[in-house]
Amino acid sequence: MHNPQLNKDGELTHLLSIEGLPQRILTQILDTAASFMEVSARDVKKVPLLRGKSVFNLFFENSTRTRTTFEIAAKRLSADVINLDINKSSASKGETLLDTIDNLVAMHANLFVVRHASSGAPYLIAEHLHRVGRDDVHVVNAGDGRHAHPTQGLLDMYTIRHYKKDFTQLRVAIVGDILHSRVARSDIHALTTLGVPEVRAIGPETLLPKHLDKLGVHVFHDMNEGLKDVDVVIMLRLQNERMTGALLPSAGEYFRHYGLTPQKLALAKPDAIVMHPGPMNRGVEIHSAVADGSQAVILPQVTFGIAVRMAVMSIVAGN
Amino acid sequence: MSSHPEILPDAEAQCRHLADLIRPQLSRNPALVGIYSGGAWIAERLRELLDLPEEIGLIDVSFYRDDFAEKGLHPQCKPTVIPFDVEGRHLILVDDVLYTGRTTRAAINELFDYGRPASIELAVLADRGGRELPVAATYGAWAVELNDHENLVLGKQDDGRLVWRMENA
Numbered sequence: 118m119h120n121p122q123l124n125k126d127g128e129l130t131h132l133l134s135i136e137g138l139p140q141r142i143l144t145q146i147l148d149t150a151a152s153f154m155e156v157s158a159r160d161v162k163k164v165p166l167l168r169g170k171s172v173f174n175l176f177f178e179n180s181t182r183t184r185t186t187f188e189i190a191a192k193r194l195s196a197d198v199i200n201l202d203i204n205k206s207s208a209s210k211g212e213t214l215l216d217t218i219d220n221l222v223a224m225h226a227n228l229f230v231v232r233h234a235s236s237g238a239p240y241l242i243a244e245h246l247h248r249v250g251r252d253d254v255h256v257v258n259a260g261d262g263r264h265a266h267p268t269q270g271l272l273d274m275y276t277i278r279h280y281k282k283d284f285t286q287l288r289v290a291i292v293g294d295i296l297h298s299r300v301a302r303s304d305i306h307a308l309t310t311l312g313v314p315e316v317r318a319i320g321p322e323t324l325l326p327k328h329l330d331k332l333g334v335h336v337f338h339d340m341n342e343g344l345k346d347v348d349v350v351i352m353l354r355l356q357n358e359r360m361t362g363a364l365l366p367s368a369g370e371y372f373r374h375y376g377l378t379p380q381k382l383a384l385a386k387p388d389a390i391v392m393h394p395g396p397m398n399r400g401v402e403i404h405s406a407v408a409d410g411s412q413a414v415i416l417p418q419v420t421f422g423i424a425v426r427m428a429v430m431s432i433v434a435g436n
Numbered sequence: 437m438s439s440h441p442e443i444l445p446d447a448e449a450q451c452r453h454l455a456d457l458i459r460p461q462l463s464r465n466p467a468l469v470g471i472y473s474g475g476a477w478i479a480e481r482l483r484e485l486l487d488l489p490e491e492i493g494l495i496d497v498s499f500y501r502d503d504f505a506e507k508g509l510h511p512q513c514k515p516t517v518i519p520f521d522v523e524g525r526h527l528i529l530v531d532d533v534l535y536t537g538r539t540t541r542a543a544i545n546e547l548f549d550y551g552r553p554a555s556i557e558l559a560v561l562a563d564r565g566g567r568e569l570p571v572a573a574t575y576g577a578w579a580v581e582l583n584d585h586e587n588l589v590l591g592k593q594d595d596g597r598l599v600w601r602m603e604n605a
Contacts, residue, residue: 152499152516155517160551164549435505
């Protein structure tokens, strides 16, 4: 099958989704990110790799954190960064997505970082660039609808590898609203590709997608069962808008069943790490004592995220 | 004196020769920085031979190369590690083969992002000519003439010994 993320030599030219990427590319990204970690620790936090290149942050959906980390990553690669808040500009005047892209390519854009509420929008852009003969322009998906958030998935893998070294002996639990989570989807594909033998999904029936077992995921509705002896706990943010619908009774009720408290975390292995993509809702999906506790690696995730985004941008821009 | 090699010389003996050339300069307390991967091995060997107490620096110039636009990022880059303060230090950059001078240029650029060294010298095991930049080795163990299609590669054996081999480019 044609994979629009890879060029004819099988090298990564866009990052659209972790699904369909071979293990060697995921490993290459993680290894390269390890080299970039060192750059961020220097006095001069910059390398000249993307000097003179223009990176356009196209955020059709708000996300301060993701946009900021992409901006920092691009600047540490010496690229020029242009942030476009599309809600407030052309799209509201009726311009189509691809017309916007054509205009930005005419301004000599080299790389687009795209966040969009519609699943598949970054694919659409990548296919369009290929059609108009601009294979020298690259796309990085910064989150599309419920579909994928590949750089978050990769930074989660970087975090796990950093603390656990080896993927092939691990039990990893993903807890919460997996149905609406592009992070969960990217994590599941990445964990499976990297050889994690046991991936668990824990959540209420209404927030778990059907057919998770087809992805090789073990499903639990009871957190006390699901957390038993896991090495890694990935908590997901409970989006407030889900609370208003029929999916959940209340935030308090949710916390009682699926909030990560010190008591529940004690069921995991003693050296288990706790991850969260942020922003956290303290007292909804995670207890403050866990969020600020010694097993939480939530802030290191943010630091690793910059190195991973530097790795992704420099790899695609070079291919 | 340079001539085309019939038999490849002993790289370990060349390391000892290189150490002898550097030894008179030790009063300046130089710090060694090896360029991955061959230069890193040689720098480690020089550290033993010169009995230097300090950890060596390791440099991977992947992020500073001038051929990124043509070749992209090297798929196996390693972290640069400079375990000492570069500011005001006398540095000796160590590489296995000096050829176009582009790797040296990239390494010097990278070092300056860590601070302003007092000086940078260059120590190489082999100088094969063919310079494309105004770069010269301060210390060289072996001047060698090679054809364009020939590639001189330093390898490390299982027993830790450094050995030369010739590859066709």
